[in-house]
Amino acid sequence: xxxxxxxxxxxGPGERRHVLCRLEEIPPxxxxxxxxxxxxxxxxxxxxxxxxxxADTCPHxxxxxxxxxxxxxxxSDTPGTHRQSENRNVLLCPWHGFEFDLETGxxxxxxxxxxxxxxxxxxxxxxxxxxxxx
Amino acid sequence: xxxxxxxxxxxQRRGGRESSTSVVDVDVHEMLTSIEDLxxxxxxxxxxxxxxxxxxxxxxxxxxxxPQPTGVAIxxxxxxxxxxxxxxxxxxxxxxxxxxxxxxxxxxxLFHPTDHQIQPEFxxxxxxxYNDWVRxxxxxxxxxxxxxxxxxxxxxxxxxxxxxxxxxxxxxxxxILPAVAHHVFGRPFYRPIFEAAQRNGLVVxxxxxxxxxxxxxxxxxxxxxxxxISQAWQSQLIGLIAGGVFDEFEELKVAMIxxxxxxxxxxxxxxxxNYRSLRREVPWVRRLPSEYIRERVRFSTQPMExxxxxxxxxxxxxxxxxxxxxxxxxxxxxxxFDSPEQALPHAFPRELREKILSTNARDFYGF
Numbered sequence: 001x002x003x004x005x006x007x008x009x010x011x012g013p014g015e016r017r018h019v020l021c022r023l024e025e026i027p028p029x030x031x032x033x034x035x036x037x038x039x040x041x042x043x044x045x046x047x048x049x050x051x052x053x054x055a056d057t058c059p060h061x062x063x064x065x066x067x068x069x070x071x072x073x074x075x076s077d078t079p080g081t082h083r084q085s086e087n088r089n090v091l092l093c094p095w096h097g098f099e100f101d102l103e104t105g106x107x108x109x110x111x112x113x114x115x116x117x118x119x120x121x122x123x124x125x126x127x128x129x130x131x132x133x134x
Numbered sequence: 135x136x137x138x139x140x141x142x143x144x145x146q147r148r149g150g151r152e153s154s155t156s157v158v159d160v161d162v163h164e165m166l167t168s169i170e171d172l173x174x175x176x177x178x179x180x181x182x183x184x185x186x187x188x189x190x191x192x193x194x195x196x197x198x199x200x201p202q203p204t205g206v207a208i209x210x211x212x213x214x215x216x217x218x219x220x221x222x223x224x225x226x227x228x229x230x231x232x233x234x235x236x237x238x239x240x241x242x243x244l245f246h247p248t249d250h251q252i253q254p255e256f257x258x259x260x261x262x263x264y265n266d267w268v269r270x271x272x273x274x275x276x277x278x279x280x281x282x283x284x285x286x287x288x289x290x291x292x293x294x295x296x297x298x299x300x301x302x303x304x305x306x307x308x309x310i311l312p313a314v315a316h317h318v319f320g321r322p323f324y325r326p327i328f329e330a331a332q333r334n335g336l337v338v339x340x341x342x343x344x345x346x347x348x349x350x351x352x353x354x355x356x357x358x359x360x361x362x363i364s365q366a367w368q369s370q371l372i373g374l375i376a377g378g379v380f381d382e383f384e385e386l387k388v389a390m391i392x393x394x395x396x397x398x399x400x401x402x403x404x405x406x407x408n409y410r411s412l413r414r415e416v417p418w419v420r421r422l423p424s425e426y427i428r429e430r431v432r433f434s435t436q437p438m439e440x441x442x443x444x445x446x447x448x449x450x451x452x453x454x455x456x457x458x459x460x461x462x463x464x465x466x467x468x469x470x471f472d473s474p475e476q477a478l479p480h481a482f483p484r485e486l487r488e489k490i491l492s493t494n495a496r497d498f499y500g501f
Contacts, residue, residue: 076418079378080322097411109413110422116410 010124015133023125026051031091033066034132041121041132042066044102046089052102053123053132058093059116068094073101073108091118138234138474139488157474158495159239160434161341161391161463162230164272164281165220166192166245171271175263180256193249193260194344198356202469211467219467223275230466234474237278238501241268242391246312246343247286257286258296265300273305280499282310282339287319287327294330301334307499308336308389312343313366315351320370320377332383337499339389340370367393368401371431375405378418380426387498388431392465395433399453402427428456432498434463435490436472444479457486461495 011017018036020043026032031044033056040056042065056066069092072084090099090108098116101108105118122133138157166172169192173185183190200206207219210229220226230236245264247257264284273279283306285293293309300306309331311319319327331338348362367390380386402424409423441447451460462478465471478487495501 074414074417076378076416079382079418082417097414099410099413107410109409109420 010126011133015122018132018134020130020132023128023130026130029070031066031068031070033064036132037134039134040064040066042091043123043130043132044070044089044091046070046102047072051123051125051130052089053121054091054100054102054105054118055121058095058098059118060093060096060098063093063095065091065093065100065118068092070102073099139491141478141480141484141487153237154496155492157234157236157462157491158501159230159234159236159464159466159474160389160461160495161242161436161465162226162239162279163220163244163465163467164223164226164241164268165218166267167217167221172260172263172267175266175270176259180259180263183256193246193257195244196344197352198359200469201356204469206469207467208469208471223272226466227276230464231276231278234464236464236474238280238499239278240307240495240499241272241279241281242339242341243268243282243284243310244341244343245284246310246345247284248288248312248314249343249345250286251288254286254289254292258289258292261286261293262296262299265296265306269300269303269305273303280305280307280501282306282308283336285309285311285327287311287324290324290326294326297327297330297334297336301330301336306336308339310339310341311370312345313340313363313370313393314343314345315347315366315369316345318370318373318377320373320375320379322377325379325382328379328383328386332386335385335500337387337389339391340367340393341391342366364394364397368397371401371427372405372423375419375423375426376416378416380430381418381420386430389434389461389498390431391434391463392436393433394437394439395435395454395460396439396447396450398427398433398459399450402454424455428454428459432459432461432494434461434465435477436463436465437470438472438477444481447479448481451482457489458494458497460490461498462491 020034026045028045028047028049031042034041042054042056044052058065073088073090074082075085076082089102091102099108100118105120107116124131169184173181204212211219247260250257261284268281273281283297283300285296287293297309342363346363346366349365405423
């Protein structure tokens with residue numbers, strides 16, 4: 001059992017710990033939306049159970065990304081064929097379907113474009129609670 | 135450096151041979167006097183099809199009657215013996231190559247067996263005959279000329295064999311395909327053509343043909359068709375990218391000839407935007423569509439738009455985001471011919487004029 005004080009100490013310089021929910025409130029393959037410390041944050045739980053946290057506002061037209069969906073990114077080796085990536089996961093905006101790489105927050109095909117990048121957050125599961133730090 | 139590249143006019147005839155600083159023209163049309171010109175280059179049973187009275191007259195041409203005083207040709211290019219404008223090498227020399235000191239100039243065939251959608255073996259034989267005719271009657275007679283390889287694209291494997299047959303001649307610099315509306319060349323069916331082009335280090339170019347249609351097919355008037363036909367190049371370009379042709383053939387380069395070019399910013403924006411939403415449908419397309427266009431596709435200047443403020447044209451150019459994408463073309467001998475002395479407004483900086491009039495095509499085709 002980790003003490004509350006120890007968890008508060010886990011925050012880095014300039015960071016605060018924000019508890020969002022219990023882990024079971026975000027089933028694998030889903031994404032939840034939260035407010036924490038004045039920010040909207042989307043927390044995605046991948047199929048393997050791990051979590052990713054990004055800004056919950058689409059940089060395109062400000063849709064709530066947590067109302068969208070997550071999936072292993074569709075890729076292809078040959079024109080006309082489709083398969084899902086083993087290790088790349090994307091969040092799809094509920095409005096226009098823009099994809100965001102859940103590792104980097106960037107557009108998976110234009111990783112260098114800053115205006116299409118979501119801020120990413122450190123997210124941890126601590127004592128069964130989902131916590132983000134910022 | 136020639137005075138044309140500097141944006142100056144000498145008023146003198148230039149003549150002579152090509153040089154590393156002469157203007158390059160990527161769209162000159164060589165014309166058959168009649169299809170019987172191909173007879174010496176055809177074997178039987180195909181030869182008889184064109185030499186008999188009441189025989190085959192050629193693939194379907196432009197279906198419109200031309201409202202201009204001298205038909206599809208500029209008046210200067212009209213011949214005195216009734217043969218088609220563009221069918222006499224001496225006039226091409228006098229009115230294009232010598233007049234503007236042009237060289238190389240790329241011949242763009244308007245003879246498209248692809249538009250002969252029936253009798254596939256005959257169409258393939260016509261393409262081979264045409265390439266041999268061009269080689270003997272044009273390329274061998276003026277070393278400033280380069281040419282496009284004519285194919286019957288409806289038989290892609292045969293087209294690839296033809297590309298391999300003549301592609302080793304360095305004077306053939308590209309494969310020409312008609313910007314048709316009935317099929318998308320980005321479909322897997324046509325892969326052998328692009329594979330052969332890449333194998334031979336050739337560009338694949340698109341130009342309108344008798345099979346070019348607008349989004350509404352053939353509208354009532356020629357002016358409608360001519361204003362709207364860029365839709366055909368747009369659809370083919372979109373098809374090449376969405377079909378994964380650039381991903382599959384990583385060395386392939388494409389030229390859009392006489393498509394006009396001011397629509398390119400719109401298409402790039404629209405396509406990139408849609409790609410962000412719809413990429414999952416075509417995951418084999420690995421980059422933003424605009425990146426393929428900037429890196430792998432070039433456009434001819436002609437037909438240049440003519441806005442009231444020439445600065446608008448330059449601003450459109452800047453929006454595309456590449457100084458390399460545009461190559462000068464006259465479209466001789468047609469009525470919408472552009473002069474290298476006049477086509478580029480002075481809003482285009484001098485160093486850019488040189489690129490558009492000469493360097494961009496040299497770099498693209500490797501002259």
